[in-house]
Amino acid sequence: MSATRPLTRAILALGSNLGERRGTLSAAVGDLVDRPEVRLVDVSPVVSTTAVGGPPGQPDFLNMVIAVDTSFDPYELLAHCQSVELAHHRVREVRWAARTLDVDVISYGDVVSEDPVLTLPHPRAAQRAFVLYPWALMDPQAVLSGHLVSELAAAAPDMRGIVHAELVSLEPEDPQG
Ligand SMILES: Nc1ncnc2c1ncn2[C@@H]1O[C@H](COP(=O)(O)OP(=O)(O)OP(=O)(O)O)[C@@H](O)[C@H]1O
Numbered sequence: 001m002s003a004t005r006p007l008t009r010a011i012l013a014l015g016s017n018l019g020e021r022r023g024t025l026s027a028a029v030g031d032l033v034d035r036p037e038v039r040l041v042d043v044s045p046v047v048s049t050t051a052v053g054g055p056p057g058q059p060d061f062l063n064m065v066i067a068v069d070t071s072f073d074p075y076e077l078l079a080h081c082q083s084v085e086l087a088h089h090r091v092r093e094v095r096w097a098a099r100t101l102d103v104d105v106i107s108y109g110d111v112v113s114e115d116p117v118l119t120l121p122h123p124r125a126a127q128r129a130f131v132l133y134p135w136a137l138m139d140p141q142a143v144l145s146g147h148l149v150s151e152l153a154a155a156a157p158d159m160r161g162i163v164h165a166e167l168v169s170l171e172p173e174d175p176q177g
């Protein structure tokens with residue numbers, strides 16, 4: 001009965017670079033918090049980011065993070081995130097290939113784990129401006145593994161590929177990306 005467990009603060013990162021990206025992100029946030037075990041605490045701005053890794057020539061991503069308080073344990077939270085990815089037609093084929101939706105668990109309280117099924121904090125988050133920058137906009141005091149998230153963002157190699165939130169067009173998107 002996970003609904004009776006104490007709540008733990010978790011950070012989830014969302015990304016989309018296929019289809020109607022903005023609509024996918026907002027529907028996914030709704031799906032992620034549409035459970036009694038998950039309460040939405042905070043939402044970052046949406047940022048446009050150059051794809052990091054994967055096949056060349058991918059469309060840009062829209063990325064954002066949310067903070068939730070959850071009574072799920074870490075593995076239940078991962079399974080929930082993966083079910084939301086599946087609901088948005090995510091298909092895992094090529095590593096880091098374009099995707100309609102990616103949801104990663106960035107941190108779960110202060111839990112540290114090397115388990116490859118769920119590594120906490122997320123093993124690549126501290127180098128990813130596409131995670132760190134929207135997180136720092138949402139919470140300028142946020143800390144990851146003892147470092148200020150805003151400082152990690154400034155040092156991240158992909159910081160140059162990020163367009164500030166206000167500059168992301170508010171026009172409806174062409175779903176071809
Ligand atoms: N913190 C984490 N958040 C999400 N998945 C994780 C985490 N740690 C380990 N994993 C594992 O990574 C596997 C691959 O995840 P996924 O397909 O989302 O990777 P990716 O988004 O392509 O790349 P990356 O892991 O670099 O973000 C998942 O099946 C999951 O078990």
Ligand SMILES: Nc1nc2c(c(=O)[nH]1)N=C(CO)CN2
Nearest residue numbers: 015049050051052061096130
């Ligand atoms: N800009 C950007 N690049 C990525 C992203 C992402 O969300 N945004 N996700 C990846 C795998 O999780 C790999 N590369």
